[in-house]
Amino acid sequence: MNATTPTRRATWLMPYAIAVFAFIYLPVVVLVGYSFNRDGVGGFPPRHFTLHWYGLLFADDAIWDAVLNSLLVAAGSVALALTLGLLAALALDRADFPGKALFRRLVLLPLILPGIITGLSLLMFAVFAGAPLSLVTVFLGHGTALISVATTELFAGLQKMDRAQEEASLDLGATPWQTFWRVTLPNLKLPLIAAGLLIFTLSMDEIAVTFFLIGRDNTLPMEIWGRLRQGMTPEINAISTLIFVVSVVLISIWYRLRMRTLRNAS
Amino acid sequence: MYSRAYKSLVSLPPLLWVGIFLLLPYTLMLLHSFWLVRDGVIVHQWNLGNYAALFTRTVYLQVLLRTMRIAASVTICSLLLGYPLAYYVSFYSGVRKEILYQLVIVPLWISYLVRGYAWKTILGSDGVLNGFLQFAHITHAPVGFLLYSPFAVVLMLTHIYTPFVFLPIYAALESIPRPLLEASQDLGATASQTFLRVVLPLSMPGLLAGATFAFVLSLGDFLAPLLVGGASGTMIANVVQSLFGAAYDWPLGAAVAMCILVFTLTLLSLTETLEKRRSFK
Amino acid sequence: MNPSSASSPSPGVASGGTLLEVRSVAKRFGTAKVLNDVSLNIAAGEFLTLLGESGSGKTTLLRLIAGFEAPASGEIWMSGQRLDLLPPYKRPVNTVFQHYALFPHLNVRDNVAYGLRARGTAASEVAGRVDDALRMVKMQEFAAARPGRLSGGQQQRVALARALVNRPQLLLLDEPLSALDANLRKQMQSELKALQRELGITFLFVTHDQEEAMALSDRIALLRGGTLEQIASPREIYKRPATAYAAQFIGQTNLLKAEVRAGVAVCGALRWHSREADGPALFSLRPEDITYVPGGSPPPSSAATFRGTIQQQLYGGASETLEIACGPTQALRVRIRAAEPLSGELQFVFSPEDAIRVKV
Numbered sequence: 023m024n025a026t027t028p029t030r031r032a033t034w035l036m037p038y039a040i041a042v043f044a045f046i047y048l049p050v051v052v053l054v055g056y057s058f059n060r061d062g063v064g065g066f067p068p069r070h071f072t073l074h075w076y077g078l079l080f081a082d083d084a085i086w087d088a089v090l091n092s093l094l095v096a097a098g099s100v101a102l103a104l105t106l107g108l109l110a111a112l113a114l115d116r117a118d119f120p121g122k123a124l125f126r127r128l129v130l131l132p133l134i135l136p137g138i139i140t141g142l143s144l145l146m147f148a149v150f151a152g153a154p155l156s157l158v159t160v161f162l163g164h165g166t167a168l169i170s171v172a173t174t175e176l177f178a179g180l181q182k183m184d185r186a187q188e189e190a191s192l193d194l195g196a197t198p199w200q201t202f203w204r205v206t207l208p209n210l211k212l213p214l215i216a217a218g219l220l221i222f223t224l225s226m227d228e229i230a231v232t233f234f235l236i237g238r239d240n241t242l243p244m245e246i247w248g249r250l251r252q253g254m255t256p257e258i259n260a261i262s263t264l265i266f267v268v269s270v271v272l273i274s275i276w277y278r279l280r281m282r283t284l285r286n287a288s
Numbered sequence: 289m290y291s292r293a294y295k296s297l298v299s300l301p302p303l304l305w306v307g308i309f310l311l312l313p314y315t316l317m318l319l320h321s322f323w324l325v326r327d328g329v330i331v332h333q334w335n336l337g338n339y340a341a342l343f344t345r346t347v348y349l350q351v352l353l354r355t356m357r358i359a360a361s362v363t364i365c366s367l368l369l370g371y372p373l374a375y376y377v378s379f380y381s382g383v384r385k386e387i388l389y390q391l392v393i394v395p396l397w398i399s400y401l402v403r404g405y406a407w408k409t410i411l412g413s414d415g416v417l418n419g420f421l422q423f424a425h426i427t428h429a430p431v432g433f434l435l436y437s438p439f440a441v442v443l444m445l446t447h448i449y450t451p452f453v454f455l456p457i458y459a460a461l462e463s464i465p466r467p468l469l470e471a472s473q474d475l476g477a478t479a480s481q482t483f484l485r486v487v488l489p490l491s492m493p494g495l496l497a498g499a500t501f502a503f504v505l506s507l508g509d510f511l512a513p514l515l516v517g518g519a520s521g522t523m524i525a526n527v528v529q530s531l532f533g534a535a536y537d538w539p540l541g542a543a544v545a546m547c548i549l550v551f552t553l554t555l556l557s558l559t560e561t562l563e564k565r566r567s568f569k
Numbered sequence: 570m571n572p573s574s575a576s577s578p579s580p581g582v583a584s585g586g587t588l589l590e591v592r593s594v595a596k597r598f599g600t601a602k603v604l605n606d607v608s609l610n611i612a613a614g615e616f617l618t619l620l621g622e623s624g625s626g627k628t629t630l631l632r633l634i635a636g637f638e639a640p641a642s643g644e645i646w647m648s649g650q651r652l653d654l655l656p657p658y659k660r661p662v663n664t665v666f667q668h669y670a671l672f673p674h675l676n677v678r679d680n681v682a683y684g685l686r687a688r689g690t691a692a693s694e695v696a697g698r699v700d701d702a703l704r705m706v707k708m709q710e711f712a713a714a715r716p717g718r719l720s721g722g723q724q725q726r727v728a729l730a731r732a733l734v735n736r737p738q739l740l741l742l743d744e745p746l747s748a749l750d751a752n753l754r755k756q757m758q759s760e761l762k763a764l765q766r767e768l769g770i771t772f773l774f775v776t777h778d779q780e781e782a783m784a785l786s787d788r789i790a791l792l793r794g795g796t797l798e799q800i801a802s803p804r805e806i807y808k809r810p811a812t813a814y815a816a817q818f819i820g821q822t823n824l825l826k827a828e829v830r831a832g833v834a835v836c837g838a839l840r841w842h843s844r845e846a847d848g849p850a851l852f853s854l855r856p857e858d859i860t861y862v863p864g865g866s867p868p869p870s871s872a873a874t875f876r877g878t879i880q881q882q883l884y885g886g887a888s889e890t891l892e893i894a895c896g897p898t899q900a901l902r903v904r905i906r907a908a909e910p911l912s913g914e915l916q917f918v919f920s921p922e923d924a925i926r927v928k929v
Contacts, residue, residue, distance in 0.1 A: 136508020
């Protein structure tokens with residue numbers, strides 16, 4: 023408790039905060055709980071613990087194909103978005119060119135606009151360019167939309183970086199190219215990893231843009247989406263639980279990185 | 289200190305890419321909204337008919353109105369949940385602060401679809417909630433109105449956007465210098481006066497940012513209505529989606545999408561100016 | 570303003586030839602003129618200090634020489650080579666940055682080795698030179714440490730080693746001591762001076778601290794608002810300030826607005842012999858050049874005398890500063906050796922040669 027503020031107000035605030043936490047976490051708990059329920063996704067209380075649904079899931083080739091597709095798309099998107107996002111951040115930080123303000127807004131647009139608008143625009147573009155919808159269009163869509171995330175993170179990293187570092191490198195005789203690889207990039211290591219993780223997660227989870235760009239091969243969310251139409255089975259709970267676990271692992275990596283950044287900064 | 293070559297090397301690739309893969313697609317969307325469909329084919333004939341239809345056909349206006357209502361409800365609900373939570377974590381959580389903050393952040397990383405699906409299993413007529421209500425003998429037959437209603441959409445979106453709303457508010461609260469609160473109390477203000485006159489005004493930029501997040505993100509959502517909204521929970525983005533899908537009227541769909549785009553951007557720039565005016569730096 | 574003195578030979582310069590020439594250099598940021606037609610020479614082996622307030626252009630001049638900025642006009646030459654057209658990494662100068670700019674992702678050894686490796690020096694040579702450089706600044710035992718774990722003074726030493734290991738002809742130091750606390754600062758000052766003597770490398774040192782400039786430099790170049798105010802040895806600049814600004818910025822002084830007529834300067838209650846031409850003139854008279862004459866003892870015949878009443882007596886340990894009213898609107902500062910508390914009307918003397926004519 024903060025000694026300087028009256029604790030009286032905290033008396034109702036604390037239960038309220040607990041209730042909000044419950045609201046945020048209850049669905050996840052329910053989801054995970056029913057993935058072990060023999061009798062299906064509904065009803066109360068859950069009875070008869072079983073791993074049957076997980077067994078079903080591991081034998082489900084369509085799901086694992088979709089997982090593989092999603093991993094491919096996400097990996098590609100990370101590479102594309104990080105490369106272009108890094109260049110965009112450098113350009114915004116260091117170069118002046120006509121239309122810079124417009125460029126800045128345009129890059130960030132997919133982050134701000136509803137996914138459906140970006141998704142449909144890209145669909146129109148694919149049709150316009152005569153490109154068949156496939157995982158490639160999904161990858162291009164994700165990669166392009168997520169440049170916004172990379173640019174934001176890396177621009178913030180560049181702003182925090184001490185310009186004198188690069189000056190010192192040039193001063194010591196390193197060429198701009200050497201300086202980029204030996205000073206600029208190492209300085210951006212943590213933002214790069216953080217942005218990469220974020221882009222990876224967002225791409226793995228993306229539906230709104232994917233919805234309009236998907237061809238015959240499904241990504242994992244689209245596969246789940248398709249199955250939801252056919253009715254719900256605890257198998258979906260099981261895969262959702264696995265997604266949740268992977269997310270938590272990624273967050274803890276991200277979290278430890280963030281703490282290290284903060285410690286380095288202080 | 290950066291040479292011309294360096295500057296062009298870093299600016300040209302992203303400029304080109306963004307020009308081709310963002311500017312061009314958005315422009316195509318804009319162009320389509322001024323074309324029309326005749327006999328199932330898109331005709332490049334310039335007209336404003338799509339926009340006229342949008343504002344004269346009552347179906348669209350109704351859906352638009354409902355969308356606004358849902359987005360506003362989501363905004364208010366997430367603020368009502370997110371603000372006190374942020375206030376508690378920032379001011380009263382003591383040593384547990386960092387862990388509580390992390391607990392709010394974690395759901396941001398959990399799949400949208402997973403969370404939507406969870407609500408579907410909870411709210412359905414043979415879902416968890418109905419099962420619980422009957423188990424506890426509160427009701428004897430399944431309650432039907434829970435799923436496939438605007439209520440379900442609001443519930444699901446509130447659940448998703450509360451952590452989003454929390455973040456900027458928490459950041460704003462954290463940046464309030466604590467001596468200001470002591471000064472306020474020293475000058476005789478009660479705790480609630482201090483909250484209303486110091487904490488709330490100083491956290492206003494964060495509150496505005498959070499509210500804008502929630503409103504804009506709900507406004508363009510088409511997945512929640514599909515998952516849990518049913519026919520009565522249809523929103524404007526679903527209209528766009530069906531115009532691009534089954535109805536095959538891309539120009540009209542593009543016009544509706546452009547309206548969402550313009551509305552979103554206007555709203556964002558409006559709150560941006562408000563936030564700037566509201567921040568005291 | 571006295572840029573002409575820039576080219577005049579001055580005492581205290583260690584060894585002969587000119588190493589660096591700054592020729593009529595100007596620099597603008599947008600519409601703001603940061604440097605205005607500055608010319609100066611640095612002799613090989615010299616310790617030259619650029620002294621000035623913030624905004625005087627001293628750091629900008631340093632950055633122009635290092636190559637982080639390009640001049641709007643003018644040229645910079647070094648040993649017969651045009652310097653200002655080269656990118657920073659091709660210039661034979663190295664910089665010690667204000668906040669050191671040590672690479673946080675590299676340990677001390679790799680920081681120091683950075684310049685040698687960038688220029689492709691053989692690994693065997695790098696190791697030896699890095700060791701020598703670290704030994705020189707007494708940081709051998711920290712070779713494996715990351716800069717983030719070092720104290721300010723240690724980081725300072727590493728920054729120095731990192732620059733010196735490249736054997737630059739000219740070392741640029743941008744307020745390198747400003748981040749250190751007072752005691753450490755004094756210690757580093759003397760180490761820096763010793764190092765410069767030992768290595769014989771030319772130092773161009775930027776500071777806003779006039780005491781530091783006086784203690785370290787062979788010559789001081791005083792900058793004001795982007796122009797060179799005066800360039801001379803510390804003793805010269807203190808004893809013979811060219812301008813009122815120089816007199817006030819370096820040490821304390823009394824500025825006397827006098828009228829000279831027939832070899833006598835008059836300023837309020839003060840009168841003294843002067844060789845200046847007739848007309849209005851501004852003089853600088855240092856507080857320590859005024860002496861308190863206890864009642865009864867006769868003043869030396871050549872000295873100027875005046876009487877005044879004490880308004881304030883500020884005790885400063887070894888010395889103390891008196892504020893003396895010697896007329897209805899006239900007040901002078903006098904520095905004397907610490908004495909008993911004084912009061913009432915007192916008599917003071919000064920030697921007319923100590924009243925230095927300065928430009929406005």
